[in-house]
Amino acid sequence: MAVVYINGKLYSNREDAKISVWDHGFLYGDGVFEGIRVYNGRIFKCQEHLRRLYDSAKTLNIKPPMSMERLEHELIETIKYSEMRDCYIRLIISRGTGDLGLNPLKCPEPTVVIIVDTITLFPAEMYEKGVEIVTASTRKNSSAATNPNVKSLNYLNNILAKIEANRAGAAEAIMLNMQGYITEGSADNVFIVRDGVVKTPPTYAGILVGITRNLILEICRENGIPALETNLTLFDVYAADEVFLTGTAVEMIPVIDVDGRTIGEGKPGPMFKKLLGKLRARTGSEGTPVWD
Numbered sequence: 208m209a210v211v212y213i214n215g216k217l218y219s220n221r222e223d224a225k226i227s228v229w230d231h232g233f234l235y236g237d238g239v240f241e242g243i244r245v246y247n248g249r250i251f252k253c254q255e256h257l258r259r260l261y262d263s264a265k266t267l268n269i270k271p272p273m274s275m276e277r278l279e280h281e282l283i284e285t286i287k288y289s290e291m292r293d294c295y296i297r298l299i300i301s302r303g304t305g306d307l308g309l310n311p312l313k314c315p316e317p318t319v320v321i322i323v324d325t326i327t328l329f330p331a332e333m334y335e336k337g338v339e340i341v342t343a344s345t346r347k348n349s350s351a352a353t354n355p356n357v358k359s360l361n362y363l364n365n366i367l368a369k370i371e372a373n374r375a376g377a378a379e380a381i382m383l384n385m386q387g388y389i390t391e392g393s394a395d396n397v398f399i400v401r402d403g404v405v406k407t408p409p410t411y412a413g414i415l416v417g418i419t420r421n422l423i424l425e426i427c428r429e430n431g432i433p434a435l436e437t438n439l440t441l442f443d444v445y446a447a448d449e450v451f452l453t454g455t456a457v458e459m460i461p462v463i464d465v466d467g468r469t470i471g472e473g474k475p476g477p478m479f480k481k482l483l484g485k486l487r488a489r490t491g492s493e494g495t496p497v498w499d
């Protein structure tokens with residue numbers, strides 16, 4: 208069953224899980240979050256997610272009210288309570304309650320929320336056949352303004368892209384940066400394959416450095432598959448043999464059409480299938496055990 212933890216209290220009835228309207232996470236999107244998966248009773252890439260959460264919090268000068276070790280313990284206890292062996296976790300640290308001004312100094316104690324539930328972004332058929340995506344006209348936030356590496360509660364840039372995808376009848380929209388290079392989707396990283404080489408935009412293009420993205424690059428290295436972090440243009444995407452998206456929630460999904468250009472043969476390609484198999488092998492065998 209779905210369970211919510213708010214500042215040390217557990218709620219098994221979703222209607223009872225409430226936070227204050229004075230919380231700056233609600234008033235200003237002032238906070239950070241992570242999406243984490245549990246596969247077969249093991250928290251996948253737990254340390255990586257906690258580290259990214261604490262790095263994001265540090266950038267926003269939010270001081271988590273507990274150590275990373277303690278939060279991991281709370282996470283484990285909340286999952287145990289839910290009795291779910293395969294689930295999706297939303298971990299949130301917001302600035303906490305304050306007054307109606309935005310001054311973070313008026314918020315003495317951050318709010319910690321753990322939601323244990325499930326997530327399905329796309330129907331199974333889309334994973335088998337591949338999805339159509341578009342380019343958003345909304346540009347990616349500049350790294351010099353709101354750094355996309357901070358996984359903050361302010362997802363408006365991404366939501367504007369998703370609205371464009373919805374209007375186009377597409378599954379997802381990828382965003383370009385101010386220089387016109389490919390960055391990422393609304394909640395996923397982008398990969399292309401051309402002549403057997405796997406390519407994905409570099410950190411400095413202005414992306415969230417995805418944990419799934421890093422794992423795909425690691426899998427490529429381990430298996431002798433050439434992989435590059437390099438700036439990509441729309442030309443590179445349209446002319447690719449394969450395109451796919453990665454993320455904790457979406458996992459890996461093949462793209463068969465970008466802005467009306469058929470990608471490769473218009474079906475999931477061999478590199479996608481190979482990497483998906485290797486990703487599944489990792490998610491099925493690794494992770495921090497919830498139950499001893």
Ligand code: PMP
Nearest residue numbers: 394395396415417418419454455
């Ligand atoms: N980019 C954005 C904007 C995201 O929200 C996500 C999802 N966390 C990703 C990429 C993929 O990151 P990860 O593989 O760590 O889930």
